[in-house]
Amino acid sequence: MSKKYITTIGLEVHVELSTKSKMFCGCQNEPHAAEANSLTCPVCLAHPGTLPVANTEAIAKVMMFGEAVGATRASYSEFDRKNYFYPDIPKAYQISQYAFPFLRGGSINNVELTRVHLEEDTARSQHDHLGVSLLDFNRAGVPLMELVTEPVIHDAKTAVDFARELQLLLRTIGISSAHMEKGEMRVEANISVSTTEELGTKVEVKNLNSFRSVETAIAFEVDRQINLLEKGEDIKQETRGWDEVKQRTFPQRTKETARDYRYFPDPDLPKMNLDESPHHSKSRLNEIIPKLPSKKRVEYKNIGLTSNQVEVIISNVKIDKYFSLLVDIIGNDTASLKLAANYLTSDVLAELGEANDKTIVLTPPNFAELMVMTSTSLINSRIAKDLLKELIFIDGNPHKLAVERGLLQSSDLTELQIFVDVVILENEKVVSEYYGGKETSVQYLIGQAMKKSKGSANPDTLVKLFKNTLERSRPN
Numbered sequence: 001m002s003k004k005y006i007t008t009i010g011l012e013v014h015v016e017l018s019t020k021s022k023m024f025c026g027c028q029n030e031p032h033a034a035e036a037n038s039l040t041c042p043v044c045l046a047h048p049g050t051l052p053v054a055n056t057e058a059i060a061k062v063m064m065f066g067e068a069v070g071a072t073r074a075s076y077s078e079f080d081r082k083n084y085f086y087p088d089i090p091k092a093y094q095i096s097q098y099a100f101p102f103l104r105g106g107s108i109n110n111v112e113l114t115r116v117h118l119e120e121d122t123a124r125s126q127h128d129h130l131g132v133s134l135l136d137f138n139r140a141g142v143p144l145m146e147l148v149t150e151p152v153i154h155d156a157k158t159a160v161d162f163a164r165e166l167q168l169l170l171r172t173i174g175i176s177s178a179h180m181e182k183g184e185m186r187v188e189a190n191i192s193v194s195t196t197e198e199l200g201t202k203v204e205v206k207n208l209n210s211f212r213s214v215e216t217a218i219a220f221e222v223d224r225q226i227n228l229l230e231k232g233e234d235i236k237q238e239t240r241g242w243d244e245v246k247q248r249t250f251p252q253r254t255k256e257t258a259r260d261y262r263y264f265p266d267p268d269l270p271k272m273n274l275d276e277s278p279h280h281s282k283s284r285l286n287e288i289i290p291k292l293p294s295k296k297r298v299e300y301k302n303i304g305l306t307s308n309q310v311e312v313i314i315s316n317v318k319i320d321k322y323f324s325l326l327v328d329i330i331g332n333d334t335a336s337l338k339l340a341a342n343y344l345t346s347d348v349l350a351e352l353g354e355a356n357d358k359t360i361v362l363t364p365p366n367f368a369e370l371m372v373m374t375s376t377s378l379i380n381s382r383i384a385k386d387l388l389k390e391l392i393f394i395d396g397n398p399h400k401l402a403v404e405r406g407l408l409q410s411s412d413l414t415e416l417q418i419f420v421d422v423v424i425l426e427n428e429k430v431v432s433e434y435y436g437g438k439e440t441s442v443q444y445l446i447g448q449a450m451k452k453s454k455g456s457a458n459p460d461t462l463v464k465l466f467k468n469t470l471e472r473s474r475p476n
Helices: 056-069 156-173 211-230 282-288 293-303 307-315 317-330 334-352 364-375 381-391 398-404 413-426 428-435 441-452 459-472
Strands: 006-016 080-083 093-096 111-120 124-127 133-136 143-149 185-194 203-208 238-243 248-254
Touching: 006 156, 056 111, 056 143, 056 156, 056 282, 093 111, 156 185, 156 211, 156 293, 156 307, 156 317, 185 211, 203 211, 211 238, 211 248, 293 307, 293 317, 293 334, 307 317, 307 334, 317 334, 317 364, 334 364, 334 381, 364 381, 364 398, 381 398, 413 428, 413 441, 413 459, 428 441, 428 459, 441 459
Parallel strands: 203 238
Antiparallel strands: 006 143, 006 185, 080 093, 111 143, 124 133, 185 203, 238 248
């Protein structure tokens, strides 16, 4: 291809919020954990004469998100009716926001956000191989936060990195589980290519339910559009789906514009002055927002953790909360903290399993004591692993257990010097080899001393004692 094409991508992401009830009614918000159509009421099924009531918890969670991403919050907001018909929308319109979204601006991973607004989710359509379609209205009315980015992304990897960081942020501040495979976080990509700075024709790709799908769908669509332009063909402004099996996009419908939706303020919902709401005040929100991933990365790297360890820890909410408690308990003992990170990202994570549905029973103070015992050589790493595996799901005091089983390593110089002297007397040939230049011979001597101490001797202390003793007795 002789021309250089500029790819421009903007993302729209829908996020199901973790609230107790749905957006405009009192039905339980558990669409994935109940029998189909069991969590419904006249309001979310749009029976005539029913009236919606806005969920203040959902609005507060959107405001939390705004504080986390540095967005500008609205003083005034309202809900609108977005008019269009699909089988999974019982009202034939969706309660959403148009002119007055809750948030504008902000950024994630240096990608600027345009706006963030709140709406209600649709029902879930289920299709079988016989062509039969069924509707589950448990999801109808679930609070749905939609965020729109500026068209500032220029490659698929940047888009995926943004989506990953967004998911991590949502889980960290606790407003959504954001499982993509469950539809709790859905990504749509608006993609255009052009040979100039002027944007090309925009194509929207919907229903991207995994990070891999986001990356491969964008890459495919970019190539498809470039190939059309290379052949002198026009690109249609349309909405396309993603076929995971065939690994290609396919046309769904002509892309609608805002005019097509005929937005107007919902007459059944009151206007909102957010500055007057105690539930959404900045001071209250800042009190409950936990430490953000960007700040944790800096702190954890300053401790000495590797980049991989940092990402493993902060991407697992359970491990991250546990490690944060260990940081508070252990304090400035970086050696013990680095050990804790090693065990958490390897042994503990392996014990939790892929399902990650087990709970760490070993209390943080006892875990911290185990780490300090290891970093100070009171026990060796093998013993630490064994004790950790035994205690992680039952809890117990590691020091007490180590004492009862005689597992503590001794660093008593007087006691260990006796072992050193005896081993040197019993191994004259090995000592001669050491004096002859074979310095590795000292490892054999250390091994013999460990046997005599029945494994209780601190090997680091033995190394120092053997070298000092041998050097004092070195022949002239």
